[in-house]
Amino acid sequence: MRNAAPAMTSTERDRVAALIRECSIEISPRDPAAEQACRELLPPGMSVYVNHGPRDTYQEIVAAAARLRRAGFNPVPHLAARYLTGVTQLNDFLARASGEAGVVQVLAIAGDVSPPVGPFAASLQLMMSGLLPKHGISRVGIAGYPEPHPSIAAAALDEALRAKLELGRRTGLDISIVTQFCFEAEPILGWLRRIRAQGIDADVHVGLAGPASVSTLAKFAVRCGIGHSIRALARGHNSIARLLAEVGPERVMRSLAGAAEGADIVGLHFFTFGGIARTAAWLNALKKSSGRGAKLMEERHRWPKEGITRIPYWVYSDPEIYAREQERIFCGPSWSYVALEAEIPAAGDFLRTFIGDKSVIVLRDQDGAINVVENRCAHRGVQLCQKHLGRVNELMCPYHQWTYDLSGNLIGVPFRHGIRKQGGMPVDFDLREHGLRKLKVARRHGVVFASFAPEVEPLEDYLSPSVLELFDRVFDGRELRVLGYSRQLTPANWKLMFENIKDPYHASLLHVFLLSFGLFRADQPNRTVIDPKGRHAAGMTSRGEQKRTADNADMRSLIEDLRLKDPALLDPVREYPEYTVVLMTVWPNLIIQQQSNTLAMRQLVTKGPGAFELAWTFFGYANDDEAMTRRRLRQANLMGPAGFVSIDDSEVMMLAQRGIAAAPEAAGVAELGGYGWEQEDDHAVTESLIRAFYDYYRQVMDL
């Protein structure tokens, strides 16, 4: 099921690590979201190229470069010859880039317009103007074309390259080559052999496309005239499903790292067609997995050779694994449950909750929109909000009273202009650059999800059709009513909670109450559903009888004469079609419970490797009658920290953690029902949901 390439050799790994250490990326000058992603995700000091597109002005490029400089990056503006009106404008551009943004490096290109706007047709003319060194710009990148240029012959390109390098030598400019992006290594390596043979010895940065869907890449490839490479894409991903899938440049990078000519490449330059955030997240993950620390970690954390039928116990207790989970799972491209809309019905209503370790605030603004922001002041990191629920007009930090609107935008900074003209923020302090960290939000039928990763797919796609159908079974669009909360702190790793729900088998053995009354038992009709990636799942069943049969002979705990003194607890009314119980798990923090008439969201909040909080929000529908509400409240006794049934689970998880934490060298066995997993099954005597979970977990965690 997994489609992983063979592991890298240590030499390849070191080369890849060296290549990405020296990498740069490119953004548009008019993309605040991209700049924000840079600030949040990329290391300071990195070179960020500012693209000059047909609709961009040089003033906009300078302004973007200045913002990047203030954020700690090395801004590298494109200097596009054909867009410039003349020497005066070139002079102004360079003076301002240097003066306002501290630019020391540019990428000199011809520019994509014909005929030219002014007197410059080629980048060589800009370099000949003598203006670059005058403004302190000593490093100049020029374009290299490993693949045939759509309109210029290879020999002419090589000649132009030589001319520029020669000019650079004469004028003292430090010239390096940045190549057009490619999808395969062979044209790059061939081109390198060719120019090196001609004595061209400039530093080379290879252009690659950051992760993006194949269809996005194909669109840009056609636009940029990259004819040959796109065939490689099609070869590598020959089914329709793969065409829609995401492609990263790992394959090309490994080929470059493995080839002798590749040793000559100084660094990589990423074109972020699939979004800056996606490239940045991928890059960060790669840096971690190829660094020295990662190597040590991998030796200690080697998954058992049996694969997903074994779960090594270090995943439940190791702080490094926990840190990686926070980064890749909870802050990665996942949708975390944060609230029900019914909890914050009016403008200004807020709710404070957690995604993994991070505290977030869910706010409803004046337009009825729901915004989710990180609960951390952009100034000095103070938690803004301590209450669970409330109503506000704005958010104000208690420390220095920085004030934010209900979307998380910074709207006020005391003493911004100083006192009596003394102190205060610099004149170019821009409120827009200092908002709260905003999360992406998705809502469906009254349920609110949020994600730290802007590149996350739409919620409906994320859930997949089979899981979405079950989600809509409970959340059918009716208005919800919150009945109350229960919260418990369980001294066990968070994944044990998911495993518990993804294990329909234990219910027939552990839960005397459940199985005696036939509420959930393996000898009743059962069905399991898993999404195509293995990350979400649902188990469902119909109520059976309190009776011993040949099929439940193994269930030693079944008590045939167990009777309730007050039978009101188990007086369910049929509410949904077909199954009486559906328990769903939604990656990475939600369990949706429909057990007869008791409905609850169980939200998982991690509290270190050895503990998690389970926050239960019990609810019904706004149009429930009093009898139905009473029924839901009574049946809630089955669940929660004091639940007739769920006590068994919280206790067993505590005991599991005690056993597991002391034996990181050992592994759990999950072979019931086979070795793999299917998207659908019609029995409960299986651990396939657990195997599917770890199949996906291993991919995300790179384990």
Add this chain to the structure above:
Amino acid sequence: MGAAPAYRSMTPQQLRLELEELYADYTGCLDEERFEDWPGFFVEKCLYEIVPRENFERGLPLATWLCESKGYLEDRVVAIRKTSVYAPRTIRRMVSAIRILGWKDELLEARASYAAFETLPDELTRVFNVGQYHDRIAVDDGRLRFKEKICVFDSLLVPNSLIYPL
């Protein structure tokens, strides 16, 4: 009968002593795990709840633990003894700051602070649950019995499982 008027005519000091004795008997029964005797502290048609303050103060109806009759209390005892699976533990309860609010509709209304400490195998004793009893007490068959006992607890988080009554 005839004992009922005796409670009604007691001085506050006498009544306080009666209540202290009631709470001592009640917590003693639970601390010593004589759970079968626990329903006997309630009248037949009773209400027993353990509720996080979060729900109580906002008027949200959900209780973490709900018993709407004496039969329901007995069902909980069966769960503790027969059906629930849990690690062995000791819970000790302390009651203080008893306040008598007065008689209303033949019921004595009282508040008291409680604290419950939990001791698990291999662990130090920890504070398990702290809150306030909101009690309405009836004179039933010549003795005081709970008509309504709502345990409103302060921390929103229950340390794992709530198995024994408070």
